[in-house]
Amino acid sequence: MATDYKASLNLPKTDFPMRASLAEREPEQVAQWEEKAIYKKMVARRMEQGAERFILHDGPPYANGNIHHGHILNKTLKDFVVKYQNLAGNLCEYVPGWDCHGLPIEHQVDQNLGEKKREMSKVEIRQACREYADKWVGVQASEFRRTMAFGAWDDPYKTMSYDYEATTLRTLGRFFEKGIVYRGLKPVHWDWDAQTALAEAEVEYDEFRTEHVYVKFPIAELPENLAAKVEGKETFVVIWTTTPWTLPANLAIALHPELKYQLVASGDEVYVLAEGLREKVLEDCAIDAEAVEILETFEGRELVGEIGAGFGEQDGVRHRFAASHPWIERESPLLPADYVTLEQGTGCVHTAPGHGQEDYVLGQEFGLDVLCPVNQSGKYNIDLEIEADKGPMNLRGVHVFGANKVIPQHLAKLNRLLNQPGERIVIERYPHGWRSKKPIIFRATTQWFIAMEPESAGNPDGFRLREAALKEIENVQWVPGWGQDRIEGMVKGRPDWCISRQRSWGVPITAMYCNDCDASIATRELADYVADMVEEGGADVWFDREPKDLLPPGTTCPGCGGTDFCKEEDILDVWFDSGVSWAAVLETKLGWGDVADLYLEGSDQHRGWFQSSLLCSVGTRGNSPYKACLTHGFVTDKQGRKYSKSSKNFEPPEKMIEKYGAEILRLWVASVDYRGDISLSDEILKRVADAYRKIRNTSRFLLGNLDGYTPDKAVAYDDLYEIDKWVLHRTAETIERMREAYQDYQFHTIYHTLLQFMTVDLSSIYMDVTKDRIYCEAPDGPKRLAAQTAYAGVLNALVRAMAPILSFTAEEVWQYLPHSADEPESVFLADFPETPAEWTNPELAERWERLLEVRQEVQRALEEKRVPRKQKKPGQIGSSQEAHIRIHATGETLELLRDYSGQLDALCIVSYADVLEGEPSEADKLVEVEVEPADGKKCPRCWNYWIAPTSDDETCKRCASVVDELNAENT
Structure with a gap:
């Protein structure tokens, strides 16, 4: 009966589980980290060492609802940075934050309160908002912890904390002191559903179907040379608009002085159109281009003069010529503007200063009123009779989007419409409210602004915020690099910052108004005085106390000297709240200084937090609050659609974590190029899970063979x-x-590098080649110990290098690794690996790369000869160990193979290997390989073939020696 040699082999032995069971075991690991205070110990260790601080400042998510896939992506990327920086020897603490004020929270509280809200004071409503925000801070913190992100989760920053609110007001006070905060009537993004102004960062863009109209404005007076051409025909300046509802607010028409225009005759009418848009207009309006006559071509300056020219003043407005409003008795002067283009429309631009930014600026230049006949609900607040298809109607109380349908009908009945009423187009990027998801409007309201140019605030010699911000942008590292162009373009083109909001839940704008003369007080002194009270009792003090109790002693009206005041009721834009976090958190709460090494957020934050932080910092102290900004894309489904709760095209993160474990989501984050939008689906996570299993199995094999x-x-x-x-x-x-990849934030490079090394270099090559030494040599023999030394060195280095990404698995492997007495209890209390200098051996590596190329040729030859064991016939081979190979080579390759001839059988995992001189049969082949069955008998212990001296020898010489040694030890 054959001897069973299995007990004499060094087979893998480890308690490291084959199955990760991530969803079940990760919470246990998180609890252990918290119980052992591993994050705190990690930070304390670097503090004791006096390590250089690396500041990653957390952008605050809204404390509203469960976390979503974008949060997973963002927090995981930040966790990679925090853990790497600490392992690499720096001190990097992670203090999470939450944005707790603003419309999203107040809107939800309004819905929760219902009719009860009518009976509540503003302070009581604010308290309900505070409680709501606090609840969701707790929920989200728990969800973030589950992703295995390290941080000060028990001591986060909140924009609603009293000290934070006080810093917000002190920062506002600095802006007051700069003289670039002003109150004015200007058109702003207006959410008629929420009844508040919105910042650009609070606007989303989506498709919107609307009427489009070509409207005829009669013009009676023209320059003599043009008047002669029309010969008494009724003449119209034609405008095009997709917002017919703004026509009641039209006060002018803009033309470009340098563009060519034409008098186009069609029947009894003549139209003023830009030459470059004539064909498109005629096509849209179903006018036969062959039937029209071009009476004259002229430059716009003949109607509007030059930009900046000094016109004569007519009725308070400087202009040369004017058209008449289509149905309201007033003129629409023709004015020069350089923003008029030939991209669309007619080249004659409808101008309503109360409903558009460019319209407003042009109106200010030429003395137009800021007319806005629309109330906060998006309904007309004037009496205006029109004739719709269903009969006469008054526009008062009609919503503007309803007017979009009836105004074209009215124009058609007046013969003032060139196209047909009811024609609709799709605007691909129309502004919508970020929370209401409804299309919004531009509406002129009295708001508080921070001036990008000091002239807006009536202070031409004041601080130039736009110029200073653009200069600082150049000093920041943008990752990816296109982020610089993006934020530069946004800052260059942005209007003044509207910082006021018509809501209750937020930080107040500390301004007072004299009840006698309406003069305002908005000073640093007042802001700082209130901030001291807010630091003790929160921003509720502004809403709870009388004006006299909020004013510094001795305050009098700067206009009339009076002492009777009322408070500003508006609150600050929440982007101003979060924009001062560098001061409230880094400088005040933590005392780390006021410049972060890194801000890391989604690409939408170029117009959000990145920009508001930059403006708040540059505007009050002249420099950027960050050294580098890293942006990531949005998470999309497999069709490329952005994940959103409203479209319900997603599986909630908590469900994905229950199914796969947070570790797989972390590895998914590392596997993708985050700089663009990132797809997430069940199929993608399954592929990532397969890659994870390869990494885990390789780690387990190494651990199993480190037994003893x-x-x-x-x-x-x-x-x-x-x-x-x-x-x-x-x-x-x-x-x-x-x-290098960690330092450059190239996490997908880390993923591919790690996976390639573990699956190819380790699993397919090194572990395969060394199995014989590991399994069959004496347990403490020098050959086996040499391989184990390499196993331990490789795994000890890899586990620390992959810890920032595969945190659970790295910690788990660390607990099973054989350690010396001075190694720490957690992988996160170790250092990022510094491999010994002697490990780097390029000359040896070059030789072995050539040998491994030969090994590949051998494997191909073996594969061609191999047949399934059950189908094997005499003269054929099943496994590679049944083979005897002859390698034919020439030149340097032949010399190399002869030098290593004694190692080739082990390298190629064959029983015999011979090296012969000879040319390969094909030019592109490195060597020629012959394969034949190995002579001799199969060793039942190691499975290699050998030539036995006698028939009584059961095992090969090596195995016999090991077995004898083991037997001697056991007797």
């Missing part, structure tokens, strides 16, 4: 086998590549 090994058994580098040294060289290269 301790660091004191390590073999000196010089005594290792060359292939052991090769794998250490490749480890050093891999670690260095991962280090």
